[in-house]
């Protein structure tokens with residue numbers, strides 16, 4: 001399944017992705033974006049890809065995560 005992944009080494013906590021997609025992302029205790037773990041729905045994918053393109057530090061991506069069962 002596809003999920004959002006944040007590179008915490010790169011995220012500067014600008015908040016753009018969190019405010020654009022509050023159903024997918026929240027702030028962690030360090031003020032960085034934190035994925036809630038929700039599966040990316042196909043209806044949201046284009047919007048998410050656009051947000052990914054506009055992240056100032058290229059810290060966000062969608063990854064195909066294999067489940068073990």
Ligand code: SF4
Nearest residue numbers: 011012014015017055
């Ligand atoms: S848009 Fe990028 S830098 Fe800004 S909070 Fe999201 S992941 Fe972090």
